[in-house]
Amino acid sequence: MFTGIVQTQARVAQLNDREQFRQLTVQVAPEYLQHVALGASIAINGCCLTVVAFTADTVSFDIIDETLRLTNLGALTTGDNVNFERSLKVGDEMGGHYVSGHIHCTGSVVKRERSADNLALWIEFPEQFKAYVLAKGFISVNGASLTVGQVESNRFSLHLIPETLRLTNIETADVVNLEFDQQTMTIVETVERVLAQR
Template sequence: MFTGIVQTQATVAQLHDRDNFRQLTVEVSPEHLHNVALGASIAINGCCLTVVAFTETTVNFDIIDETLRLTNLGGLAVGDKVNFERSLKVGDEMGGHYVSGHIHCTGAIVKRERSTDNLALWIEFPEQFKPYVLAKGFISVNGASLTVGQVESNRFSLHLIPETLRLTNLEHADTVNLEFDQQTMTIVETVERVLNQRAAAAD
């Protein structure tokens, strides 16, 4: 479980690819790996990955076919920056919203609108997820807990403050991992199921 508060950006140091499988090594400042352990969960671009090896400044992950299919991790290259968040611990402050690290799909950044102190992004996503994207609702974008701005069909906007731009890789991203708010999904699907049951009973 994660908060969606990205702690830093890590750098892709090594990639080793096999058939439908990728080994990823990222480099990060030592303070972000304090007390890390084998088997620990770390969110990379919002995707929950398991630590399989580490040093003082690097951490290794194995990425399997389903993760490569659903996320932007298969498109990473050495030198790329990725958003990095250690898993939530008991007693940690909840600054964002509960994020599972299970990515639903990717979205494409189709428009950027810059002003003096902030950046607005427009992101296009697959049509089937439209019921879960609501204005002022929560969404995780490359692991960052953000508030949806406007929604137009299968596009939504985000308004990013300088601190978010400093801590994350969203300013220069093209394809982003999306995790929709689980509570919103549960409510929408429950309401739809009840309405369908009532409609079936009335026939």
């Protein structure tokens, strides 16, 4: 479980690819790997991954076919920056919203509108998820807990403050990982199921 408050960006240090498999190694400041252990969960671009190896400043993950299909992790190249968040611990401040790290799909950044102090993005996503995207609702974008701005069909806008731009890789991303709010999904699907039974 995560909060969607990205802690830092890590750099892709090494990629080892086999058929329908990728081992990803990222380099990050040692302070973010304190007390890390094999089997721990870390969100990389919002995707919950399991630690399979680590050093003082690197951590490695195995990524299999389903994750490669649903996320932007298969498109990473050496030197890319990824959003990094350690899993939530009991007693941590809940600054974002509950994020599972289970990516539903990717979205494409189709428009950027810059001003002096913020950046507005429009993101297009698959039509089958339209019911879960609501104005002022929660969404996780590359692991960052954000508030949806406007919604137009299968597009939504985000308004990003300088701190979000500083901490995350969203400003330069063309394809982003999306995780829809699980509570919203549960309510929508329950209502649809009840109405279908009437």
